[in-house]
Amino acid sequence: MFNFRVKKGKVGDVYRSTNSKGELKFISREYMLEKIQKKARHQTMSKKMDVKSDIMTYLKRHFLEFHEDAYEDTDRITMVFRNCEQCPDKVAEGCIYLYQDFMEYRVYYSAAGAEWLANSIHQSEFFRLLNYINAKVWPCGNDGVDGALYKSTNLYTPHLYMTEDDRHDITMTGIIPYDFFEVAPLETEDFLTASLPELMNALSPAIFLLLLGEIDLSQAKGIVDRDVLGEE
Secondary structure, eight states, X not given: OOOOEEEEOSSSEEXXXXXXXXXXXEEEHHHHHHHHHHHHHHHHHHHHHHHHHHHHHHHHHTTOEEEEEEETTEEEEEEEEOOOTTSGXXXXXXXXXXXXXXXXXXXXXXXXXHHHHHHOSOHHHHHHHHHHHHHHOOOOBOOSSTTSSSOOBOOOOOEEEXXXXXXXXXXXXXXXXXXXXXXXXXXXXXXXXXXXXXXXXXHHHHHHHHHTTSSOHHHHHHHIIIIISOOO
């Protein structure tokens, strides 16, 4: 173990240290910075792998469909959520990208939903509905057992939007730092795999009935108010 102190010298700053044998050594600032940065990178990588392992254990324990791979050198977990009866194909999909210091999560409709959006003549009304949803809907996480494990709360504020990659995916996306995940791991995992798919399922009638021309914008907003916000 080294005991580091700063000593001013004629040529920049050096660190004076004493090793376990009591020998005095002088270490350059550049060497110290490199050591600190290397240690920080190691700790970050360890934290990332711990989070990934925790999430995968959760998915296996709850029998959720998923597979892991890499996308552009970034670890990724892709998931399928069944029993979303109001969603296109009765499923929602999701993925988690594990970056160095944070994860990016996405929950989105199937390819059928993207195709309905791409072919719809009501896209302008759809974008107004998206604006309405993003202004009024603040997703809550919950434990699924009426607060026996933890209280329902607004942990995260993801955005609902259409992707700009010409695929017309309708996706809910957000960012979670690993430090925050460590504070509330169960709440985060429940939010990503239960609360968000349930929200996408609840929003589906308003979005797709509007895109298919079955209802107008005012009626779509009414469905959001009633089925998602619980307003009369």
